[in-house]
Amino acid sequence: MSDTPLPAPLAEIAEDFRSANNELKLQLLLEFSDELPDLPERYAGRLEQLERVDECQSPLFLTVEVGEGASMDERPVSLFFDAPAEAPTTRGFAGILHEGLDGLSASEVLAVPDDAPMRFGLAEAVSPLRMRGMVAMLARIKRQVRVRTAS
Known part of the structure; x- marks a missing residue:
């Protein structure tokens, strides 16, 4: 694993998962699944405007919006996901x-290390295929941010 620190909000979540036993990890994942916001009206029913993540075992679609700003440090990123309610693990990851x-x-967002998902200790609770x-x-997400900020 890399030494690159996670952004504070993600680091806090990672710590919650790492300090939990496997049963609690799965419960936390369900909570994140339940808390995943619905798509905004502009994307509802328009999955062709989102990118499908084929590596997920359940159909998951996502898109990224990057706001205006003078520099990359001032351009806020907004994430939007669509995953079926009957796919709580996938929805939990998205959450x-x-x-x-x-x-x-x-x-x-671009500075988040690629191995960040492995820092949650979830590999002990879910299959390697799901972690992929x-x-x-x-x-x-990172690729879409790069595309939307290229000028």
Whole structure:
């Protein structure tokens, strides 16, 4: 794992998971699943405007919006996810990333280490295939931020 620190909101969530036993980790994941916000009206029913994350075992779609700012440090990132209610693990991963990254600056999101999902201790509670989905979500988020901030 890299030594790069996680942004404060994501680091706090990671600490909560690392300090929990596997049963509690799964309970926390369910809570993040329940707290994942619905898509805003402009995306509702328009999944073609979102990117599908094929590595997820359940259909998960996401998109990123980057606000205006004089520098990457001043451009806020907004994350939007769509995942079915019957896919609580996938929704939970999306909920963690939403809670931990939404509202951060573009430079903060791009600085998140690629191995961040492995820092939650979730690999002990869910399958490696599921962890690959969360890693892929983070990669797509960072790629979309790079695309939307390229000028």
